[in-house]
Amino acid sequence: MIKDTFDNKPIDEITSMQYQKMIDAYAKKHAKASTSRINGYIRKAIKYAMNDGLLNRDFTFGVIISGSAPKDANLKFLEQNEAAGVKTFCLNNYSFKDIVYCQILFGLMTGCRYGEVCGLTWDCVDFKGKTITINKSYDYMRKTGFKKTKTASSVRTILIDHDLITMLKKLKMEQKEYYFEHKFTNPNKLVFLDKKKEIISNNGANYALKRILEEIGAKNIITFHGLRHTHASMLIGNNVSLDYIAERLGHSDTTITVKTYSHLLQESRERGAAKSLKFLEGL
Template sequence: MASIYKRGKTWTYEVSYYENGKKHKTTKGGFKRQTDAKNAAIEIESKKNKIGLSTDDNISFSDYFLDWVKTYKLGKVSIGVEKRYLKLASDIKQYFGNKPIKEIKRQDYQKFIDGVGKNHVRHTVIRTNGSIRKAVIDAIDDGIIYKNFTNRVVLTGSTEKQNEHNYLDEEDIIKLKNYCVENQSMMYITLSEILFALLTGCRYGEVAGLTWDCIDFKNKTVDINKTYDYINRTGFKPTKTKSSVRQISINDDLIHMLKKIKVQQNEHFLKNGFKNTEQLVFLSNRNQVPTSNGVNKTLSKVLKELEIDNQITFHGLRHTHASYLISKDVSIDYISERLGHADTSITSKIYIHLLKDKREEENNKTIQLLNNI
């Protein structure tokens, strides 16, 4: 039975349980009324009888989430996703401190997610909540908590159109493409990576992980089947999702570029005694895979040199590729497959603002056709 007692002006409950043959106690105080303490104790007793209690019951929200990330995410998802989860773990630690996960109430979590919404677009808020929600559900399955404090949370966020400016228009695409074609070589391998991403829509991890056996020069295709750990340089890793494994058709510009790199690479490595044991395509003249920071610096420098005001990141090349295809009436099904999305709903959600523009064009075209009958 639970013990209820008064401590100062508030009430506290104490519930005893056994774990691995040892007796433990879980307590909680601060209740203004004895009845509140009794009701809370009844819930704990019910949990003890149904699924048991554990010393993990007192684990902090931040510690549980970080441990969950290490167990279920690190080494199992892309580097970019790993960084996002670790950043979220840090944000949770900063906001909630060492507060036990069992003491997190829906109001507490609502305030946290509102804070996220003040500085991020709604899509980011939805993704953040989804990540935390998965961990909370596992905490329930683990018997650490028994209520989901993410239920019915109100998701806000900036109304700014996502990726509205994170892509180049057609005129700037042509400028960037021509610059890369004219200047790319193994000595400036980051330019080659930029051109490849611009014309394929690949993520940086996929570009860094491309190997020569994945290129079919005859049929003009590349197989995207892995990524590369360009941060810790631990080798190859799986793609972001299963649907990210795909085959992409490439144009003559990329075929010519890849052939040029292969010849230069063989000559340079032979001369300097380097061995490309992993058969990586985009290796620098120092026999290294460029970092994402390095390739972003190159992109920023080139955009400034070309007097392109829209300073996009390397990931913006992926959005540029998709946005260009959408503007040219390429089907959303094909674009989704080319980008490696699981289904068209993901593509539609990301590029909804562009699709709305296209729908308006189609609407006007339809009305005009009907008027001409």
């Protein structure tokens, strides 16, 4: 967005009015929360520039933040047939050497954030109880290690299905064999540590997901975080209780779930109303 607006223009030549126009243009197609987040990124960069003496004024000061779309209108998720296609592709192609497919399958079937996926350790996988515990995240951007989950309520234990259990068992065995053969260690016991002893970047995961979606002919192209919204939409579409959805996603209460997925919930209510009337008419 900065490149399209200012190209190679030096930052000390950018005016507050020009910056406001860029923010307004973004706000026309995005929610206020998204616009605010973009502004926050840029403001932080400007603060660093001022601290280094590259700027003597903050052109982001006093910017007015607006937005034209409700938050849930910006949510990108897969339709159920597309989600099924992604699942089938990953089940047919995952392995330790193609660990990104393991991550994508895991994200789709759990609704975990990417940092939570990267921060999963083997001690948090209960094969017998068929659960995984999310109690930390991983700084996949700067590779500085573990960090706290987004919120306290994000710490949770959730059930996982047979396909995920099978995938994780195979992954653990292949990882262990490969690391033993190459005299590698995994001191943090990371589940999704690849053959180079690295955590795949979020961009890398997004690129792999995009290839899968193009391969299966999906209409919707989403990022890894869209798998979280897809997971939620599938649960909502199958009339799973809001309490359980909030707990599974790590929301502190159902208010956050309702606020985030209001549009999907409205569709679910309308289907429920129609189903109720049909049932009552048949009494």
